[in-house]
Amino acid sequence: NAGVTQTPKFQVLKTGQSMTLQCAQDMNHEYMSWYRQDPGMGLRLIHYSVGAGITDQGEVPNGYNVSRSTTEDFPLRLLSAAPSQTSVYFCASSLDGVEQYFGPGTRLTVT
C-alpha cells in the first residue's frame, strides 16, 4: 500500500492564482481531512470528509474548497491564493476518524 500520497511536494504561487492540492489514499478509509501547519500554531483543520459526497468545514476553512467524489481522493482547492496561505499542508486519512495517517505534506509559498 502507498498509504496517503500528496502532490505536489512543493509549490510557489503568485497572489490571486488558484490551484488544487491533490491527496489520495489506498487504504479504503472513509475519513479524510486537510490540515495546515504554521510555525508556532500547530496543525489546524481546514476541511474534512466522513465519506464520499460528504464534506464539512474545520477550524480555518476560508479561502479553501474541497470535494469528495470518490473514497480515494480528497483534493483541496485554493480559490485565490494569498500570502497568508503560505504554509505546509497535510492530508490525512483514517478508518474511524480518530487515528490519522498523514501524507508527506505540500510546502506552499504564496508571493
Place this chain on the structure above:
Amino acid sequence: RKEVEQDPGPFNVPEGATVAFNCTYSNSASQSFFWYRQDCRKEPKLLMSVYSSGNEDGRFTAQLNRASQYISLLIRDSKLSDSATYLCVVNMDRGSTLGRLYFGRGTQLTVWP
C-alpha cells in the same frame, strides 16, 4: 484559549535521561487522546494512544487525568533517535462532528550524546 495546550519546550536532554511532557485540554467532553511524533520536515505519525488507566509502550508511558484534563508522556532512557517534536492530540467529538482532532503546538525534544 486554545483547545490543547502543551509545554512549549524546547527540551534538551542527554542520552539516558528521563523526560516528561505535559498537555492540558479545555473540553471536558473529549473522548480520545494521543501522542504523535513529528520529525523535522516530516509528517506527524502516531506514537501512542492514551488510555484512562495509563499505558506503556517500551520506554514510553502515557497518563491521562480526566479530572484535571491533563495528559502526560514520559520517555525513559532517552535515545538520540527520540529527538523530534511531540504533539498532544485530543479528539473532541461534538455530536455530528465525529473525529475532529485538535493538535497542540508541539514540544520539541533534542537528545544529545
